[in-house]
Amino acid sequence: MNHIGIDFDDTLVDMRKSIVEVLNKIHDKNINYEEVTEYGVSSLYNYSFKDFQTFFTDNQSELHAIKPNSLLKTTLDELGAEYKLTVITGRPNEWIHSAAQWITKHDLPILDIVCVSNYKKGKAECAAALKVSHFIEDRANDALSIADAGINVFLLDKPYNRDCRHARITRVRDWDEIKALLMR
Numbered sequence: 001m002n003h004i005g006i007d008f009d010d011t012l013v014d015m016r017k018s019i020v021e022v023l024n025k026i027h028d029k030n031i032n033y034e035e036v037t038e039y040g041v042s043s044l045y046n047y048s049f050k051d052f053q054t055f056f057t058d059n060q061s062e063l064h065a066i067k068p069n070s071l072l073k074t075t076l077d078e079l080g081a082e083y084k085l086t087v088i089t090g091r092p093n094e095w096i097h098s099a100a101q102w103i104t105k106h107d108l109p110i111l112d113i114v115c116v117s118n119y120k121k122g123k124a125e126c127a128a129a130l131k132v133s134h135f136i137e138d139r140a141n142d143a144l145s146i147a148d149a150g151i152n153v154f155l156l157d158k159p160y161n162r163d164c165r166h167a168r169i170t171r172v173r174d175w176d177e178i179k180a181l182l183m184r
C-alpha cells in the first residue's frame with residue numbers, strides 16, 4: 001500500500017482561520033484570514049514568535065474547536081482505503097497532543113502522527129525515511145525541500161505560497177482535486 005504524508009496545520013485543519021478568529025476576538029480586530037499573504041499571521045497583531053508560542057499554548061482547546069471542512073472525512077475515508085495516511089507535522093512535541101485529539105474527535109483515518117523535530121533535516125528527511133510516495137502540504141519551504149528529496153507534492157493553493165514552483169509540485173485547489181488526482 002502506498003504511503004501518503006500529510007501536513008497538519010492548514011492542510012488538514014484550517015488553523016490560520018482559527019488563529020485569526022481567536023486573535024481578532026482578543027484584540028478586537030477584524031482581519032480577514034483569507035487575504036493574509038504572510039505565513040505567520042500573528043505578526044499582524046505585533047506578536048513575536050515567542051508571544052505566538054505562548055498564545056498558542058494557552059489557547060489550544062479554543063483553537064482546536066474548529067471543525068474540518070465538510071467533505072474532508074469522506075475524502076480521507078476514500079483515500080484511506082487505497083493509501084496509508086500519516087500526518088507528518090513540524091509542530092513541536094508539546095502541541096502534538098492537541099492535533100491527535102482533533103484527528104480522533106473527527107474520526108479521521110490517520111494511522112500515525114509523526115513529529116519532524118526528531119529529524120535534523122526536518123520534513124523532507126522524515127518523509128523520505130517513512131518512504132511516502134506523495135506529500136500534501138501548504139508551506140512553500142517544506143514543499144520545496146520535500147520535492148527536492150524526490151517526493152511528489154500536492155501544494156494546497158494559499159495566498160502565501162503562490163510563488164512556489166517545482167517540477168515535482170502540483171498546485172491544487174482543495175482535497176477534492178487531490179482525491180481526483182490520486183484515485184484516477
Ligand SMILES: [Mg+2]
Nearest residue numbers: 007009010138
Ligand atoms: Mg502547514
